[in-house]
Amino acid sequence: MDRTISVVGHAAIDLLFDVEHISCHNESYPITDYHEYFGGGAANIAVGIATLGGKGQLISATGEDFGSSGYEEYLTSLGVDLSLLYRCKGQKVTKAFVFTDRDHNQSTYFHWGASTLLKELEPPEVDFVHLATSECSFNARIAKKANFVSFDPGQDLITYNCKDLETILEHTDILFTNRHEIKRVCEMTGRSLEELKARIGTIVVTYDSRGSRIHTQDAQYCIPVVPVKAVDPTGAGDAYRAGFLLAFTRGYDMETCGRIGATVASFVVEVIGCQVKLPTWEMMQERFETHFGKLSR
Template sequence: MDKMISVVGHAAIDLLFDVENIAIHDESHPIIDYHEYFGGGAANIAVGIAILGGRTQLISAVGGDFEVSGYEAELKNYGVDLSLLYRLENEKSTRAFVFTDREHHQSTYFDWGASRNLKELEPPKVDFVHLATSDSTFNAKIAKIADFVSFDPGQDLITYSREDLESILDNTNILFTNKHEIERVCKMTEKSFSDILGMIETVIVTYDAEGSRIYNNGNEIPIPVVTVTAVDPTGAGDAYRAGFLLAYTRGYPLEVCGKIGSTVASFAVQSIGCQTDLPTWDIMEKRYQDNFGTLESSN
């Protein structure tokens, strides 16, 4: 049976607006169209793992509107375990408001909603945990008591204190960042990249169209992107993490984990919405084989 992968962070409702122009002070512009999707980094990863056939549970704070929004039913339908949700009935659920103009410039507003209370809550003891974008204090607390920690500070890195960041890194087994975030991690901790590699067993850094690199015990493993016609890059990183983590817990070598992550990410960019086109394991395996050859059985 697959290991349970606990994922900490946001379950957000994403409201995506297409606008003529992004308004500045004292301006008003028409909305061309808008769409509502289910998102949030942690929920995206949990859904990705569940669709691939893995076992996963979401650890998140949600508001009293979570059930009526339809999001709860959607996650249950995918098979995500919601038994560790913090339900705060007097709060609103997390939402992201993204405005995109005709030149693809964006302006984003993020309402943490119920998630802003995470710093005051006590985390559960779990075995294998992935820390997605979330409250840094909560992440630091759960990292200290989990048996295995995967950490992805993401865009919330700017909200971390040095103390919380260093505390999490001291307990991290796998670190995910992009090329900009790893520079910020080094700057915030006053450590070199070599120092970080010496602290953490496995570090994965993504480089956009150049793919990703896995650093492990002095080895550097390049992972190419799987090329498809991209419609929306949002959610690609979450899909990569879902594929990588499930493959990792199933005992695949790191290079194969990275290639599976890259393959799952290629599905996420094919349509708008982070959870709208994620593959099952069989569908992923077909594209993997088309790009990398036979996917051997795990150990």
């Protein structure tokens, strides 16, 4: 039986607008097209785990409009466990508004909505938790209560204070970052990568199109990307984590976990929308074996 993977962080609605130009002060331009997608790092990962056939649980603060938005029904239909969701009266769902012009310049605005209340909420006790981008004090408190902690500060790292970061790292079993974030973690803690590795055990660093590197106490694994025709990299990191974590809880070795993560991510970059093309385990396995050989434990 699969272990429940509780994922902490945002469940957001992404509104993507195509515009002729990014406006400056007191200017207006037509919106040529727009699309709405379900997103948010934690929700992306929980959906990825559930779609692969695992037990993904979402821990997030949502607004009163979460049900009417269609997001709740969608997550339920995929089998995502919403029993630990915080439903906040008088608050709205987290949203991202992204404007992209013809030259691919972007302007992005975030409305955190109910997510701003996480710092005031009491976290539950959980077994296996993945801390995605979220409010740092909430992550620090839930890390103390979990039996196993996977941590990915993501872009929210700039909002972390050193105390909460140290608390989380003290309880972290697997740390996920990209190449920029690992440098920031080292700077904030005053530790080298080797010192962090000795303390944490497993550190996974992603390098965009160059793949990822898994650092353990006694080995290092370089994981290539799975070559596909990429359309949009948004959500690839979340998909990688979903595949990696499910594989880890199923007993695969670290190198295979990374390769499964890379394979899951390869589906997501083929389309726009973080949750649009997440694969089932069978779909992942077929592509995995095409590029890496037979999948076995």
